[in-house]
Amino acid sequence: MSLLTVEGLKISTDGRALVSDLSFAVGAGERMGLIGESGSGKSLTAMAITGLLPRNISARGSITLDGQQVIGAPERNLGQLRGSATAVIFQEPLTALDPLTRLGRQIEEPLRRRYRRDGLDPKTVKHEVLALMERVALPQPERIAAAYPYEVSGGQRQRVAIAMALACRPKLLIADEPTTALDVTTQAEILKLLDSLVRDLGMALLFISHDLPVVANVVDRLTVLRNGKAVEQGPVRDVLGAPKNPYTKTLVEAARAFDQALGRTP
């Protein structure tokens, strides 16, 4: 059975459907890309998987995560799934970090929870924080651990956020446009980092983006969302090579034209 199975997911607010009849599955260690334009329902899908939709939004259908049904599950069960089954990296690393807590402490918090969960020795937590920071290639871990979010760069913040997600050792890492807020060079570095981490730690990845070239390099399979509906699904090669849906075609053509334009510049 897959690690994550979404079946006939319908997300709505006040009778208005935001996501309808969405189905996909992500197996252990697999990488799935969720792509679609702004407002197509990507983030809502991610929040539905963690059981953290805003109060005014409701989900129907079925989401099974690590063998447990998420939709309609009591808060106690969801709390256990969060962190152990999934962790999320967000688009905006500045607002996703607590402005008044030192970065080291922010990594320590989920780490301590995992240590308690797995019965590990809490004395090694501080050391593991620095090890995690090195793992995500943060320079001078000691200095950054003592810094506040506003004192480090955007790329460094996103690395801290990734370290926080890694601290959970989730089976499925959800990355919701993790590079959109970063400049192109930093974006490439973070993508490379995510790619190697997911590979080394054997995590599954749900990578959300509106940027086809970005997703295509990181994932094995793609789900294309439009207006809350999946319009195309399949291995990256098939979707890029022979897009069936007209919307996917325009996406692929745009990406190709962009590549060519880049290739032609002297």
Next chain:
Amino acid sequence: MSAIAAAPVRRSRRSWLFAIGLILVGINVAVALLTLVWLPYDPSSTAGGRLEAPSLLHWAGTDRLGRDLFTQIMIGSRIALMVGAGAVAIGAAIGVTLGVLSAFATRLLDDAFAAAFDILIAFPTLLLAMLVVAASDTASLGSAILALGIAISAIVARLTRILAKRVIGMDYITAARTSGTSWPQIVIKHVLPNIWPTLLVNFALQFGLAVIAEASLSYLGLGAPPPNASWGRLLQEAQGTVYTAPFGAIAPGLALLILVIGINLSADGLRDIGDPTRRGSR
């Protein structure tokens, strides 16, 4: 250019004012502590002449009965600090708890809380305090503190609710939730630390207002009975002789002014300390 040049100047002036505020409050605390072990005169001794002007023997003069005014002002400083600290402690404990609960409650419950806070705040503090004092049989320091604490709790609750709701809507709370942080942990680790600086400033301001409100209650004869003379009672007693012996009113008034200014300057300074982005000379 001017904004950049002005910033350090403003900051250094602010830290000066903060220092002055702390000194003024510090003097009051020192005097209040001193009264516990030493007083220049027995507060009930009427040995001095009546309504004497300030002199080397009686620094603030004497009252109608010949009691030393400076002694009474010193005692008043202890009363003022006790009332301020007590009322703010009660107000903070009730207010922060209710405010946080309200911020996390369901929509319906939250609306009910918010309405209750608003009604309580619309009630004039003094009127509320008078009701509480009237409800307890005798006017005592305790009932005044309780009354002001309740009034403050409504203001603190409303502020806490608004601040907490804003923090709860932030991405970093959602981020913490996705990694499995429970609500109580969210409150302790993220919500309270992020609203604390603003609350602390408000506590300081409420402290100043409580001191003034207690003086008003005492002035109306609803405060602590003698010998716990508060500055408000001194002002009231000096009322009849304000033209012949003005210092009887000026001295306690001045003491009240000094403490409240000190508290307000300290409150402004606290605002800067609580925010790491404003700390230091960056």
